Amino acid sequence: MSETVLKVEGVTKVYTLGKRNVHALSNLNLQVKKGEFVAIMGPSGSGKTTLLNILGCIDKPTSGKVILDNVGVADLPEAELYKIRRNKIGFVFQSFNLLPYLNARENVELPMENNGKSKNERQSKAKELLAMVGLSGREEHRPQRLSAGEQQRVAIARALANDPAIILADEPTGNLDNKNKQEIVKLLANLNLTQGTTIILVTHDGQVASRTERILFLSDGKITREKNGLHLANKLMCPNCGNKLPTTEAKCPNCGSISNIKEPSNSLFEEEVAED
DSSP states (O other): OOOEEEEEEEEEEEEEETTEEEEEEEEEEEEEETTOEEEEEOOTTSSHHHHHHHHTTSSOOSEEEEEETTEEOTTOOHHHHHHHHHHHEEEEOTTOOOOTTSOHHHHHHGGGTTTTOOHHHHHHHHHHHHHHTTOTTOTTOOGGGSOHHHHHHHHHHHHTTTOOSEEEEESTTTTSOHHHHHHHHHHHHHHHHHHOOOEEEEOSOHHHHHTSSEEEEEETTEEEEEEEOGGGGGOEEOTTTOOEESSSEEEOTTTOOEEEOOOOOSHHHHSOOOOO
8 A cells, every 4th residue: 555645633723813712623634645646625714724734834733643754743843844844845836936036947946955956956957847847948937938827837846846745736726727727737637647746736626626636625624525536547557456656667566566557548637527
């Protein structure tokens, strides 16, 4: 079985507003396996932002445990949380959050500074990541010279810069038109398939959520139900034992057999899926 990269146990978050306590999260439990592509949906006020902030080590729970890549983070001091955010988590935001005075390559390089890589290594890795997200030849363009979809691709490349254990994407298609929305979701799905990138995506968009592997529904600070998404059908499986494989030609980490499997179809992505 795949190892658990994120485990949330009994997490509660209480805010005090005047004389009233507001339970943003209530005894929430969650597990995400390495290599999963998970969506979190819920109405405004359901606790999505609070949960994302806690998973991203931006906020701490009132009670409960959060274990990320085998590290308990709920009680760590800020100096340690900074290292966790830098090295183990990649963030993708709705508004891209690119620095306007840096070009695409420099924006991607930024998280790698003070992280043990030489300038040449940072530049090489940034170019490699930009090529991976389809932006070869656009490395020297500043954000204002890029389309909204291209800016989000730069943001995704930046999120991958330090080979994080997990990507947290907060409404990554919220500022995009329909064409760019579909392209970004397809890019994230392909990264998950080909690179084994673990992704948690928060969205209001049922169509976007349906393209993931597993959809969690949040209400009143609790996960009330879940269902499988279309992306699950595109997961590569070892024909010998059924274990998930990261690429079409891979040695199964579970049984050791060598597999050569036909590339999965993208037809599911192209179908129109009604919002839940």
